[in-house]
Amino acid sequence: MALLLLLLTALVPCLLGMGALRVFYGGRTAQEMSLADSVLTGGIICIGLAEAAHLTAVMLGWSFSRCINVFWIGLVVLCVIAGLLLFFTRGKASGLEKQGSGVKDAGLQRKGLSMQNLPWLLFAVVAVMQVIYVATMQNVSVGGDMTLETVNSFLTSDRVYEINPLTGNAYTLGMPLRLKILCLPTLYGILCKSFGIASEQLVYGIVPMIVLLGSFLAYGILAKYFFPENTAKRGVFMLVVAVLFALGDYMPGMDGFGVLHSGFRGVTVRAAILLPYTFGLVLRRKYRLIVLGVLAEACMVWTFYGIGACAFVAAGMSAFSFVIQWYTKRAGREEDAVCRNS
């Protein structure tokens, strides 16, 4: 069942993401976006769906089983809509522009294919080792987190946030609403119940594995943006990212610590996937999708009234982009003036 879950984790977000990109950008631009964009966008949509199911359970007092049904019905409906949309708009999209993959740097120019792919091979080795490490739940950081206990309490009591996950007793004073609206434990509980996977295996093993792979996708998008014509440079970029993860897990807050030891946490999903993806979107000027990232973050992490790091990054980079453009234009005008005078 774990393999089925992994397979669906790849296929369903891809389908939803492709449909969403078609809605946001129309046929032509959607074709220019990569498969990684589709998967990440689809993943964000799945989180949104989990949030919707979670909120109905919290606000209306529905059972967890009913919440699971809401999620699956919503997912099937969205998949059908996405499928129909892609089917009926397939003729309107123009062809995908082929991206060159020639190597332009002297250092790896010779021996063609093998030297270009060597960085990718090394990256694959490091990435697979990390995936295995994470999947076997070797060293999991649970300090200050109660995701597993919360998932277990949902599964056992069939209610959402009605019993204290840490003791199993009913709440007497309750919990803050801003925490109650966060949906990750509900999503994990839905997957556990639906696929029959033990909660510990899913929360500490499978989810961190998915987050690690999602993180590589997000960084892969950045690699493609930085080095669109050079496969070898992209490979080296990804290899360095994997090495930085492996060697940089020395404290909470570091990207490596998050993906290797606490991939199930909302802050890790934000730092490892949403933020690199947001950087990629801003650099490529795909501003519409940033809204999804901001909303996804609000569903997973305690934010400042719904606006968090993704909004900050997007706003900050947009502001700096405006300033740089203004400065460049001003410098260009002054240069023209000097040239005219001389």
Add this chain to the structure above:
Amino acid sequence: MQELLKNAWQGWLHFTEQGKYAALLLVVLLFFWFRREKCKEKLLLVYTTIIAVCCICPVTAAVLMKYQTLFYDYEWIWSYVPVTVMIAYGAVVFWFEQCEKRRKEAHAGKWNRFYPAGLAIIMVAIIALCGRLGSAVEGTEPDKVQRQNVGKVLAALEQESEGQEICLWAPKEIMSAARGQNADVRLIYGRNMWEAALGAYSYEVYGKTEEMLYLWMCNAEENGSMTYTTEDGNIIDGAWCVQTAKAAGVNRILLPNNIIAEELQALLNEAGQAVQQLEGYYLLVL
């Protein structure tokens, strides 16, 4: 505000104590600022530089900490800085630049083909020196083996209880992993008794009784003694703890196996209880 500024500064010191990725980032930024023609991503460079400086300077760091909500510690404001992206981008640009430069400078036919690999190894070594460098990962207790051991204890407890609902009081290593292993087991207090950060997840508070029980159990784990003297001189003995736990709904007590045998026997005589061994602990059924 003063407290926030102090936390911001202490946070920066702690952040740079464990590893030096922040220093590596600053080196990459300096590389790009002095060689601006090498960095095609001016926007990313400007943003990273300004936000990194904001994260270091206590005043702006305090503002960022307030923005991210005080639920999160200082180190999480560094999520706003693309540390991994920038270091990786800088490494790629530098490595390819050096390889190409060396190849051009080399005499015809005398290009050292091991130069790229050698340079790559040096760069990985620098990253390793700035990172964890093989030391143990902190903050990942209980590890997999400890969790599995707790699972065994709880499985044995469940078998012993024969379907009866369990409300448990046990040493910390059991209490910390119990609800994660088996949500059917209720606890008299949870991990938020000793992990202050978990207190933010709910408005629930523990009374003096639960605190005393926790302190008594910690003392028993550490010293094997069934008697604990509080800071204000009150003596808490095992019999009181057993009666109090029973009144609070506990029906299973696990005691560490380093308990002094005579004291345990005295408790059992006084409480009229029998004890059995369970996976390396003493089990009292109430």
